[in-house]
Amino acid sequence: xxxxxxxxxxxxxxxxxxxxxxxxxxxxxxxxxxxxxxxxxxxxxxxxxxxxxxxxxxxxxxxxxxxxxxxxxxxxxxxxxxxxxxxxxxxxxxxxxxxxxxxxxxxxxxxxxxxxxxxxxxxxxxxxxxxxxxxxxxxxxxxxxxxxxxxxxxxxxxxxxxxxxxxxxxxxxxxxxxxxxxxxxxxxxxxxxxxxxxxxxxxxxxxxxxxxxxxxxxxxxxxxxxxxxxxxxxxxxxxxxxxxxxxxxxxxxxxxxxxxxxxxxxxxxxxxxxxxxxxxxx
Amino acid sequence: xxxxxxxxxxxxxxxxxxxxxxxxxxxxxxxxxxxxxxxxxxxxxxxxxxxxxxxxxxxxxxxxxxxxxxxxxxxxxxxxxxxxxxxxxxxxxxxxxxxxxxxxxxxxxxxxxxxxxxxxxxxxxxxxxxxxxxxxxxxxxxxxxxxxxxxxxxxxxxxxxxxxxxxxxxxxxxxxxxxxxxxxxxxxxxxxxxxxxxxxxxxxxxxxxxxxxxxxxxxxxxxxxxxxxxxxxxxxxxxxxxxxxxxxxxxxxxxxxxxxxxxxxxxxxxxxxxxxxxxxxxxxxxxxxxxxxxxxxxxxxxxxxxxxxxxxxxxxxxxxxxxxxxxxxxxxxxxx
Numbered sequence: 047x048x049x050x051x052x053x054x055x056x057x058x059x060x061x062x063x064x065x066x067x068x069x070x071x072x073x074x075x076x077x078x079x080x081x082x083x084x085x086x087x088x089x090x091x092x093x094x095x096x097x098x099x100x101x102x103x104x105x106x107x108x109x110x111x112x113x114x115x116x117x118x119x120x121x122x123x124x125x126x127x128x129x130x131x132x133x134x135x136x137x138x139x140x141x142x143x144x145x146x147x148x149x150x151x152x153x154x155x156x157x158x159x160x161x162x163x164x165x166x167x168x169x170x171x172x173x174x175x176x177x178x179x180x181x182x183x184x185x186x187x188x189x190x191x192x193x194x195x196x197x198x199x200x201x202x203x204x205x206x207x208x209x210x211x212x213x214x215x216x217x218x219x220x221x222x223x224x225x226x227x228x229x230x231x232x233x234x235x236x237x238x239x240x241x242x243x244x245x246x247x248x249x250x251x252x253x254x255x256x257x258x259x260x261x262x263x264x265x266x267x268x269x270x271x272x273x274x275x276x277x278x279x280x281x282x283x284x285x286x287x288x289x290x291x292x293x294x295x296x297x298x299x300x301x302x303x304x305x306x307x308x309x310x311x312x313x314x315x316x317x318x319x320x321x322x323x324x325x326x327x328x
Numbered sequence: 329x330x331x332x333x334x335x336x337x338x339x340x341x342x343x344x345x346x347x348x349x350x351x352x353x354x355x356x357x358x359x360x361x362x363x364x365x366x367x368x369x370x371x372x373x374x375x376x377x378x379x380x381x382x383x384x385x386x387x388x389x390x391x392x393x394x395x396x397x398x399x400x401x402x403x404x405x406x407x408x409x410x411x412x413x414x415x416x417x418x419x420x421x422x423x424x425x426x427x428x429x430x431x432x433x434x435x436x437x438x439x440x441x442x443x444x445x446x447x448x449x450x451x452x453x454x455x456x457x458x459x460x461x462x463x464x465x466x467x468x469x470x471x472x473x474x475x476x477x478x479x480x481x482x483x484x485x486x487x488x489x490x491x492x493x494x495x496x497x498x499x500x501x502x503x504x505x506x507x508x509x510x511x512x513x514x515x516x517x518x519x520x521x522x523x524x525x526x527x528x529x530x531x532x533x534x535x536x537x538x539x540x541x542x543x544x545x546x547x548x549x550x551x552x553x554x555x556x557x558x559x560x561x562x563x564x565x566x567x568x569x570x571x572x573x574x575x576x577x578x579x580x581x582x583x584x585x586x587x588x589x590x591x592x593x594x595x596x597x598x599x600x601x602x603x604x605x606x607x608x609x610x611x612x613x614x615x616x617x618x619x620x621x622x623x624x625x626x627x628x629x630x631x632x633x634x635x636x637x638x639x640x641x642x643x644x645x646x647x648x649x650x651x652x653x654x655x656x657x658x659x660x661x662x663x664x
Binding site for chain 1: 438446447453454461618625632
């Protein structure tokens with residue numbers, strides 16, 4: 047297997063993992079799947095396009111800015127749309143409606159034509175005599191740092207503790223003085239920010255148009271069920287499995303690899319209906 | 329007849345009036361474009377009814393478009409390759425969709441809840457990938473062309489190619505049949521059991537109900553109706569191809585059901601489907617690029633004000649009318 051394919055699969059995996067961990071976080075607290083998650087990815091990519099490409103701001107600063115902006119949009123949506131509506135099915139339909147809201151809005155602002163973003167890390171690097179695209183390597187490194195930071199935030203900080211408590215026992219957490227509503231607003235912000243970061247680091251490698259959010263969302267959904275609902279580790283494993291299948295099988299057997307990705311999800315769910323690392327559901 | 333009896337009969341009278349209205353409507357309003365919107369709305373009605381049926385057994389399918397595709401392709405193949413007549417192709421589309429749903433259902437319905445949703449989402453994607461790539465059967469993106477049927481009933485010959493009117497009456501008939509079936513099921517013992525499976529799976533199992541049996545029954549029935557809708561749709565468009573069955577279609581069914589009202593088995597999905605497809609097409613024409621934005625905002629606003637769907641209006645509207653006739657400034661005493 048050529049090393050370029052391997053690094054490609056790592057790039058895909060890191061995109062799926064970033065998307066999936068945001069989805070899992072939101073799901074574990076709010077109990078709903080955010081179907082507009084892919085559109086936050088798209089917003090992040092557009093933020094990079096405007097901040098980094100058009101305004102010429104440093105790549106890392108524009109990444110942070112795009113995460114902050116999109117995260118804030120997510121917070122507004124949670125606070126002023128999802129929370130007043132409350133019921134889960136209605137909230138899910140609202141997220142589906144948000145897909146067309148965001149796609150329509152971006153089409154109005156930026157037009158339907160695809161844009162390309164120049165790479166922040168041009169050229170190649172040689173590692174052990176193998177030449178690899180430094181852009182792809184940088185993407186993987188950024189993704190790994192982000193995932194470790196997220197893990198440390200959830201496991202080692204007081205806020206992360208509050209988050210885990212609110213996910214496990216909302217009522218009990220409330221009794222212990224955790225403001226569950228505030229935690230869920232924050233989680234929505236973090237989740238959307240993660241999606242925006244994923245979109246931002248992927249933007250230079252792919253093109254940017256209003257409809258790029260669909261595919262990452264589907265893959266992230268598959269990743270979280272492969273790994274097991276509600277666990278960050280599961281999202282990581284699921285993302286790696288899908289990324290490897292997606293690029294390596296595509297290299298060997300072409301387009302039908304997509305069929306295998308979806309088929310494998312169903313097979314895994316058959317033998318472990320709770321996902322590879324999940325707790326079984328009632 | 330006294331007042332109470334009249335009040336009890338009112339829904340039935342209104343329903344009959346509505347059915348008669350739909351039958352004579354195209355004879356009065358001769359608008360070909362409106363007719364084509366209504367035919368598509370009818371297909372969407374069947375589609376939404378199927379989604380609602382699965383939902384009522386407590387499962388949340390995100391891949392109903394796959395069954396639309398199976399029915400559509402089966403109908404198209406039966407019509408163009410096997411040369412079956414119109415009615416048999418419709419039935420064949422429904423049956424093949426039901427068989428696929430039954431075989432898949434006994435496997436994937438074992439995973440409950442969200443895992444089932446994601447598995448159906450994957451199935452929807454698989455259906456599109458197969459449709460796009462299995463060239464020898466589905467002809468890939470070119471799709472399959474289907475001739476407009478010519479039906480002979482005794483002396484009468486109906487050529488579907490010249491007028492859209494027969495399509496309209498057939499889809500109205502199909503929607504009425506599907507609605508009656510799901511309404512009867514909802515009122516029967518089966519409906520009660522299905523509801524208990526949805527609301528309290530553990531309790532139902534302890535009461536001796538085989539959960540899988542009822543989930544599979546509803547899933548298969550829904551797929552049959554969806555498959556017939558798919559075959560009809562293909563006949564109506566005289567073409568079948570992958571773009572008809574995108575994953576977005578499955579979420580449209582969900583939007584229709586929630587806007588109409590998910591807690592009624594029949595009227596909610598039908599009302600939602602008609603309203604969403606009518607206004608959706610109208611917006612497509614008059615707003616063009618603005619359409620997705622306006623559509624999304626309208627859906628959110630509707631859900632905001634009527635979380636239980638438009639069906640809720642039947643309770644809200646009389647209360648609102650009554651409140652108009654009440655004297656102002658007179659606040660009723662709070663109950664003790």
